[in-house]
Amino acid sequence: MRRRLINSTLAVVLVVIAVFGVSLVIVETRTISNSAQESVDSEALRLVSVVEGRLGGDGNVSREVLAKQIADHRYARIDIPGRAPIEIGTHPAGGVIEGRSAGEHGETVTVQESRSTVTREVGRTLLIIGAVALLAVVAAVLLAVRQANRLASPLTDLAETAERLGSGDPRPRHRRYGVPELDRVADVLDASAERIARMLTAERRLAADASHQLRTPLTALSMRLEEITLTDDLDTVKDEATIALTQVERLTDVVERLLTNSRDPRTGSAVSFDLDEVIKQQIEEWRPAYRSAGRAIVQSGKKELRAVGTPGAVAQVLAALIENSLMHGGGTVALRSRVTGNQAVIEVTDEGPGVPADLGARIFERTISGRNSTGIGLAVARDLAEADGGRLELLQQKPAVFALFLSTVAADSRREREGGKTIR
Template sequence: MRRRLINSTLAVVLVVIAVFGVSLVIVETRTISSSAQESVDSEAVRLVSIVESRLVGGEPVNPGILLQQSGAKRYALIEIPGRAPIEIGERPEGSVIRGSADGKRGEKATVEEPRSSVTREVGRTLLIIGAVALLAVIAAVLLAVRQANRLASPLTDLAETAERLGSGDPRPRHRRYGVPELDRVADVLDASAERIARMLTAERRLAADASHQLRTPLTALSMRLEEISETDDPATVKEEAHIALTQVERLTDVVQRLLTNSRDPRTGSAIAFDLDEVVKQQIEEWRPAYRSAGRAIVRSGKVGMRAVGTPGAVAQVLAALIENSLMHGGGTVALRTRVTGNQAVVEVTDEGPGVPPDLGARIFERTISGRNSTGIGLAVARDLAEADGGRLELLQQQPPVFALFLSREVRSRKDKTAHEPPTVR
């Protein structure tokens, strides 16, 4: 591309020089020739005038006096009636430029100049024009090289950026080149890089969240299948199979929830549900794991509450908190339900060392973990809670108290009266 730009620019300059240079040479040649002819004619007129003035005054006319008074530098022939011709200077040989003038008394002056002087003047002019043209060509080449570099280097840079995007490196370069068209391409590439980076981040986040969130349901399902494989009691098999089917439904809900959040983390399908059922189900699901670890999981607090949210998402949030207590906490884990204002609150606490002071404000950030874990569980739990219009907070660091706040379904007084048993009098 650089060569094409240089060649095209140079071709344009050469054409311009050829057109205007030839025209200038023709014009200058004619101008020099005309000027030489006018100079010869003017000198002839001047000689005739000098001769006339001397003849009128009765003064002598000779070559020395004429040469002194006229300052002639060319060959001149003065003819006076009744006198011998007078010559000034050397008569040129070859082609000459001749000029003549006649006086009132019959005198005549003829001035000649060799045409070679005009040719030398034309040659000097051509030399100057050629030098200017050469300088113009050199300047054009330098300008073409600079312009080619200015255009080709950004294009090479943009090609490298596109190649980096194709190879999986979506970092925007934020380079601009001062050329509107190229800057527009750079803007589009940077926007594409940022969009690809967001897509890759979302995909990695989805993969990490799926790996973390599916681990618990799959483990529970595996435990149920092991129970089925080790027992011959049809009643136990039926019971465990029913629980396994429940686990499969939960697993399906988890997958659907992850896919929904990956597209739009704010798209929740909140409904009114029985909070006690979700808490009870989580305690039953995690009790075997706590029993194996020699620990206990209990619940307390207000019962009969109905919250607004997505049951599957609330179950995942509680599962993340319970698992966090199992991995990082100690002693008995307690789930306590309470009411504050128009919100239902589920608190999860244990008797462990709690959250380190330096992690308290960042505990819900991704990759933040007090031990060798992924640091994803609490971040995902907070995202799920916020998607349902709730929130997840760390109320106390030592001992740790995590609280899930959900909107509470408040029944009207008419509904309460309809559900109250009749008063016996």
């Protein structure tokens, strides 16, 4: 590309120089020739005036007197009636430029100049024009090289950026080149890089969330299947299989919820549901793990609460809080339900040391953990809660008290509509 730009620029300059240079040479040659002819004619006319002045005065017209009136490189011949011709200078050889003028007394003055003088002047002019043309060509080459580098280097840089995007490096470079068209391409590439980076981040986040959220349900399902393989009691097999199927449905719901949340964190399918059933289901699922750790998990507070949300998402939030208490807390874990205003609140608390002071404000950030855990669980739990229009907060650090807030307005309105009442 650089070579093409240089060659095209140089070709344009050469064409311009050829067109204007030839025209200038023709014009200058004619100008120099005309100027030389006018100079010779003017010399002849001036010499006639001198001769007339002498003839009208003392009549002394001699070669010595007239020699001072003509340039050394010119030849002059003065013809006066009744006198011998007067010649001044050397008669030029070859082509000449001649000027002739006649006076009132019949005298004639002829002035000649060698055409080689004009030729030398034309040669000097051509030399100057050639030097200027050469300088123009050199300047054009330098400018063409500079312009080619200015255009080719950004294109090479943009090609490298596109190659980096194709190889999986989505970092935007934020380089601009001062050329609107190239800057527009750079803007598009940077925007594409940012979109690709967001997509890769979302995919990595989905993989991490799925790994974290599916770990416990898969472990529980594995235990159920082991129970089935170890028993010969048909009733026990049926019970365990029913529980396993329920857990598979929950796993499917978890996967769908994670996929939906990765595409649009604000997308939810909130419905009115029985909050007690979700709490009881989580307690039953986690009780074996707590029993193995020599701890207990209990339920307390207000019963028969209905809330608005996605049961599977609420179950995942509670599972994250219960698992967090199992890993980082101590003593008995209590799930307390209450109502405040138009919201249902589920508090999860334990008797452990609580949340460290330096982690309290950042406990819901990803990768933030008080121990060697992933730091993903609470962040995912908060995202799920917010996707359902609720919120998850840390109410107290020592002992730790986490609270899940869910709306009950829609549930109350639905219950009253089912009873034949309408709220306005």
